[in-house]
Every structure is written in structure tokens, then in C-alpha cells.
Amino acid sequence: EVQLVESGGDLVQPGGSLRLSCVGSGFTFSNHWMxxxxxAPGKGLEWVASITPGGTEMRxxxxxxxxFAVSRDNTKDSLFLQMSSLRVEDTAVYYCARLAGTTSIxxxxxxxxxxxxxx
Amino acid sequence: DIQLTQSPSFLTASVGDRVAxxxxxxQDIRDYLAWYQQKPGTAPKLLIHTASTLxxxxxxxxxxxxxxxxFTLTISYLQPEDFATYYCQHRHSYPITFGxxxxxxIK
Numbered sequence: 571e572v573q574l575v576e577s578g579g580d581l582v583q584p585g586g587s588l589r590l591s592c593v594g595s596g597f598t599f600s601n602h603w604m605x606x607x608x609x610a611p612g613k614g615l616e617w618v619a620s621i622t623p624g625g626t627e628m629r630x631x632x633x634x635x636x637x638f639a640v641s642r643d644n645t646k647d648s649l650f651l652q653m654s655s656l657r658v659e660d661t662a663v664y665y666c667a668r669l670a671g672t673t674s675i676x677x678x679x680x681x682x683x684x685x686x687x688x689x
Numbered sequence: 690d691i692q693l694t695q696s697p698s699f700l701t702a703s704v705g706d707r708v709a710x711x712x713x714x715x716q717d718i719r720d721y722l723a724w725y726q727q728k729p730g731t732a733p734k735l736l737i738h739t740a741s742t743l744x745x746x747x748x749x750x751x752x753x754x755x756x757x758x759x760f761t762l763t764i765s766y767l768q769p770e771d772f773a774t775y776y777c778q779h780r781h782s783y784p785i786t787f788g789x790x791x792x793x794x795i796k
Contacts, residue, residue: 615725615733615776617785631784665732674780675723677744679732 572596572678574666579683586656586687592649592666592680599647600624603669605676606640606651608662608685616662619651620669634660656687691715693777695788701796706767710791712760712777721781724753724762727790728773736775737762769795 578590590606605620619640620629628640639652649666663682670677692715702708712722720740725733735744737753740760750765764771772795777788 614790615727615778615787617778617787620785629783670738673738674785675735675738676725676733676778677735677738679734681732 572668574668574678574680576664576666576680576683579664579685581686581688582656583689584656584658584687587652587654588656588685590651590653590664590666590683590685594647594649594668597668597678599642600644603672603674604640604642604649605667605669605674606649607665607667607676607679608660609665609682610659610662613662618664620674621649653685656685658687661685661687690784691718691779691781691786693779693786693788695775695777695791698789698791700791700793702767702793703796704767704769707763707765708767708793709764710762710775710777710793712755712762712788714758714760714779714781717757718779718781720756721779722753722755722760723778723780724751725776725778726771726773727776733776764793 573595576592606618621640625642637655641650665682666680667676668678694713696711722740724737727733741753752763754761774790774792
């Protein structure tokens with residue numbers, strides 16, 4: 571059974587930093603693109619970043635470029651999101667998701683981890 | 690960026706009804722469209738990808754159609770567990786974007 575488990579969400583002050591983690595199991599992690607998607611309270615879904623299976627290429631939504639960095643450690647079946655210069659508008663539940671093959675179809679999702687940016 | 694606009698944003702229906710949700714893209718996205726279902730407090734679930742391909746394990750009362758700029762998610766014979774929020778998502782190019790969501794509530 572495919573499982574994705576996020577962790578690392580917390581309350582952080584504006585301008586602060588936070589690192590999210592996602593551990594995958596039940597599939598060959600190193601074969602899949604992975605992604606982060608977020609959802610602000612009561613709002614819709616926003617794609618944040620994606621990373622290739624080997625971790626050599628990344629894609630970001632413009633609003634996080636230069637502030638967030640996605641990475642992975644395939645030896646530990648883990649995906650990360652390093653977030654810095656956090657803003658109030660970054661407050662959201664952050665989901666990690668697996669991409670099906672080489673497509674941007676998000677076929678499995680974690681349960682999410684809440685990041686709250688507030689003073 | 691490609692914008693996706695869903696209609697309606699809110700929909701009420703009864704068990705047993707047939708409903709349709711539309712997703713319009715701001716430019717041609719071929720068939721690079723997926724649909725997700727989200728229930729409160731849970732992660733989204735993939736229902737349909739590539740406009741009309743039913744994801745494994747999803748009931749056949751869900752169907753998708755369309756190409757280019759206009760797409761439809763149809764749910765035939767609504768079940769109590771279908772009341773949720775539905776999102777469309779394109780994968781034509783970066784940035785990937787989602788529609789604003791359609792909330793389906795029981796009448």
C-alpha cells in the first residue's frame with residue numbers, strides 16, 4: 571500500500587524558516603517525481619513545487635521562488651521542503667503527493683501538515 | 690499561467706441525482722486535465738485523469754469528458770459519500786494550477 575507521511579509543520583513567525591519532510595512507503599520512491607501542494611484555510615489547492623526522481627530538476631510556483639527549496643533523499647525515501655522568509659500568506663496545510671509516471675497527475679497524497687505563519 | 694474556472698462553485702443535489710461540473714481553461718490544454726474529490730479534513734483523491742480516464746478503484750458513476758478548453762465531470766446517481774468538494778487540475782505546462790473548486794452539498 572502506498573503511503574506518504576508528512577511532518578514538520580509548526581507555528582512560525584513571519585520571516586522565519588521551517589523544513590517539512592515526507593516519507594514514502596509501499597512503492598519505489600526513487601522512480602517517481604514528487605510534489606508539494608498547499609491549501610490555505612478554507613481555500614483551494616495550490617501547487618507549490620515538484621522534483622524529478624533523481625532530484626536534479628525542480629519546478630516552483632512563482633510566489634515561492636527564491637524562498638522555498640524542494641529536495642529529496644532517495645536512500646531514505648524522503649522528500650523535503652525547506653521554507654524560508656515565511657509570510658503570513660504561506661499559512662496552509664502542506665501535502666506531499668506522488669506523481670504518476672512522468673506526468674503531473676497526483677495519484678497518491680499524504681495527510682498533510684499544517685504550517686501557521688503568525689506573530 | 691493557465692487559469693481554470695469551475696462552474697458552478699456551489700451545487701446542491703439529492704441522493705440519486707445526476708450532476709455535472711464544468712471546468713474551463715484559459716487556453717487549449719488538450720486532454721491534460723484531472724479531477725479530484727476532497728472531503729473535509731482529508732487529502733484530495735484522484736478520480737479522473739487525462740480528461741476521461743477513471744482512476745483505478747473509483748466507482749463507474751464518475752465520468753469525465755472534454756478536450757481543449759472545456760471539460761465536464763459527471764456523477765450519475767449520487768451517493769451519500771459523493772458530497773464533497775471537487776477540483777480540476779491541468780498538467781499542460783508549469784505552473785500547474787487547480788480550479789477554485791465546486792462544493793457539492795446534499796439537498
